[in-house]
Amino acid sequence: MEHIYKKGTKGRPTLLMLHGTGGTEQDLLGLAEYIDPEAGVLSVRGNVSENGMPRFFKRLAEGVFDLEDLAFRTEELKKFLDDASEKYEFDRQNIIAIGYSNGANIAGSLIFHYENALKSAILHHPMVPIRDKKLPELNGVHVLITAGDNDPICPPEETRDLEHLLSSAGAKTEVYWHHNGHQLTQDEASEAKQWYEKHFK
Numbered sequence: 001m002e003h004i005y006k007k008g009t010k011g012r013p014t015l016l017m018l019h020g021t022g023g024t025e026q027d028l029l030g031l032a033e034y035i036d037p038e039a040g041v042l043s044v045r046g047n048v049s050e051n052g053m054p055r056f057f058k059r060l061a062e063g064v065f066d067l068e069d070l071a072f073r074t075e076e077l078k079k080f081l082d083d084a085s086e087k088y089e090f091d092r093q094n095i096i097a098i099g100y101s102n103g104a105n106i107a108g109s110l111i112f113h114y115e116n117a118l119k120s121a122i123l124h125h126p127m128v129p130i131r132d133k134k135l136p137e138l139n140g141v142h143v144l145i146t147a148g149d150n151d152p153i154c155p156p157e158e159t160r161d162l163e164h165l166l167s168s169a170g171a172k173t174e175v176y177w178h179h180n181g182h183q184l185t186q187d188e189a190s191e192a193k194q195w196y197e198k199h200f201k
């Protein structure tokens with residue numbers, strides 16, 4: 001997968017940065033630097049193109065995911081993480097995903113499909129990636145969800161359902177709400193930084 005890797009200070013987590021639809025691996029580098037300037041950074045570009053817009057998996061319509069492709073792309077990303085940790089010699093067990101929108105959805109899908117795929121995650125404007133799926137054991141996984149209660153793409157029920165599903169599987173889940181729409185706000189980034197520092201510094 002197309003990506004950018006920056007080595008971190010020894011012992012710090014690797015931040016897996018996952019952009020939204022139409023983004024690239026460049027988009028969230030500033031956010032990574034803001035959250036933890038000493039962390040390693042692995043910023044990846046989605047392998048699917050929707051009319052030229054990079055995404056991490058196909059969709060059939062707005063908010064309707066192609067579940068077969070989702071499973072395939074989730075496995076592909078998991079393998080990429082396994083391989084990248086060997087190539088760049090970072091700790092595979094210490095990856096924290098930070099995803100926005102479509103990137104948050106593939107991060108959620110990694111958590112829904114595989115035990116120990118991610119140590120923890122910050123999900124900005126995620127949806128439930130797949131329903132009616134038994135989740136793995138998520139004890140010890142911390143998840144921060146940030147959401148807008150006027151987000152037309154991720155309605156508030158999606159956020160509440162996702163929080164419930166993750167918490168029921170054992171993840172320690174927190175939600176930060178704002179009153180805006182789908183955009184990623186400075187407030188959310190600052191909330192994410194505080195949450196990260198509370199758990200990982």
Ligand code: MLT
Pocket residue numbers: 020021059062063064101102103105127153
């Ligand atoms: C998705 O397709 O993953 C979500 O609808 C969010 C988006 O990328 O527009």
